[in-house]
Amino acid sequence: MNTAVVDAPEGLTPEWLSEVLHAPVTAVTWEAVGSGQIGACYRLLLDGGAGAPRRLVAKLACADPATRTFLGSAYRAEVSFYRDLVPTVAVRTPTCHYAALADDHTTFVLLLEDLHPATQGDQLAGCTPEQAADAAVNLAGLHGPRWCDPTLPEVPWLSVVQEADARQLSEAFAPAVEIFIERFAGRLAAEDARTLREVADRIADWVLARSDRFGLVHGDYRLDNLIFPPDAAPGVVAVDWQTLSIGHPLRDLAYFLGTGLAPRDRAAHERSLVAAYHTALTGYGVTGYDAEACFEDYRFAVPQGPLITVLGCAYGTPTERGDQMFLAMAARSCAAIRELGSLDLI
Structure with missing residues (x-):
């Protein structure tokens, strides 16, 4: 597994977040949001130093391995959109703080702006x-x-x-x-x-x-x-x-x-x-x-x-x-x- 990608919320540790956000994160709590049929979404509350966001939404692959394989092309499309295409269009999207995709496209991580209170x-x-x-x-x-x-x-x-x-x-x-x-x-x-x-x-x-x-x-x-x-x-x-x-x-x-x-x-x-x-x-x-x-x-x-x-x-x-x-x-x-x-x- 690519260490830049985690496949469960337990992997969203302060250490991992500090590394990928390039900012010190000292504590994190998370809760599941949404239905989670195609992917899994979690709202993160972070404590940390300068440069670390206080709220994020983490989007990960769904829990079922067989479904992950089936949805690999969809995961690739979303991660690639945030990484490659967002700078070329003007549609409003959440700010993406981090995007990573496993080589086999079955797991991914997106750390997105939490749009609360929208x-x-x-x-x-x-x-x-x-x-x-x-x-x-x-x-x-x-x-x-x-x-x-x-x-x-x-x-x-x-x-x-x-x-x-x-x-x-x-x-x-x-x-x-x-x-x-x-x-x-x-x-x-x-x-x-x-x-x-x-x-x-x-x-x-x-x-x-x-x-x-x-x-x-x-x-x-x-x-x-x-x-x-x-x-x-x-x-x-x-x-x-x-x-x-x-x-x-x-x-x-x-x-x-x-x-x-x-x-x-x-x-x-x-x-x-x-x-x-x-x-x-x-x-x-x-x-x-x-x-x-x-x-x-x-x-x-x-x-x-x-x-x-x-x-x-x-x-x-x-x-x-x-x-x-x-x-x-x-x-x-x-x-x-x-x-x-x-x-x-x-």
């Missing part, structure tokens, strides 16, 4: 239009600086979907849709079940379409992965970068708005929210891309909602809140697909 968004409750605008503009800070950057496909750990990947995705997604529909029989509206099956029929074509516009895609940019400042102040921060890839940037925006806002609120505000995102893009030097083209790409990208929702539900660990969340996300994004005519654009 609070996590709530996917079930949704958000206000003002919070949505803050999140949309922040998202442009991920997409704009590397918009259609020809060097992105050269980054070895970033995945680009090819035709074989699209076929495999279709083969996985279609049965996942049936699992989802069966699991929520009596709770999922018939029209939403029909929309999910229509998306499954078109998903391979969709994921390959409009490849002339590409950039960094968070992949799971939703309220539960956003940290909001107190008192409704602007300055949302994005976390959980394990699903980062290369794709159509509007997939992130469509996923966020389509799953995070109630259909009535989305329909009332999506034009202005997409416009705010587009204005922010132009501020990062994106040219040759007008507001109407951006809105059409937003319409096209809405199937990202059912794609991530259904796969996450079908292959994740069931929980009561998770079931409620997945149902809400599916209903909201299916409504958006129908109202915006998304499948007609494939």
Whole structure:
């Protein structure tokens, strides 16, 4: 094991922290936070000398060795994002004090800024239009600086979907849709079940379409992965970068708005929210891309909602809140697909 990486919170000793932070740490206490299905998060309270932070969040690999092996590419993506890509984009993220990854990618350590007293968004409750605008503009800070950057496909750990990947995705997604529909029989509206099956029929074509516009895609940019400042102040921060890839940037925006806002609120505000995102893009030097083209790409990208929702539900660990969340996300994004005519654009 690489000594720069620990695989359990007991390894987060004052001695180890002093070494990696290059500052004296004399004492540390920790407590687990979050659900810990993909990774394990701990809030650290530190005592020490000058230069040592007083609070940190430590993110480690999950406890199960078999799951660690399966998630190696996700761990590599998140650590590499903080180490290599954060300086090249403008999206707000926690300050990373330390990042290390084992050679086999099965264990990692991130020591991140503790954003307290900011609070996590709530996917079930949704958000206000003002919070949505803050999140949309922040998202442009991920997409704009590397918009259609020809060097992105050269980054070895970033995945680009090819035709074989699209076929495999279709083969996985279609049965996942049936699992989802069966699991929520009596709770999922018939029209939403029909929309999910229509998306499954078109998903391979969709994921390959409009490849002339590409950039960094968070992949799971939703309220539960956003940290909001107190008192409704602007300055949302994005976390959980394990699903980062290369794709159509509007997939992130469509996923966020389509799953995070109630259909009535989305329909009332999506034009202005997409416009705010587009204005922010132009501020990062994106040219040759007008507001109407951006809105059409937003319409096209809405199937990202059912794609991530259904796969996450079908292959994740069931929980009561998770079931409620997945149902809400599916209903909201299916409504958006129908109202915006998304499948007609494939």
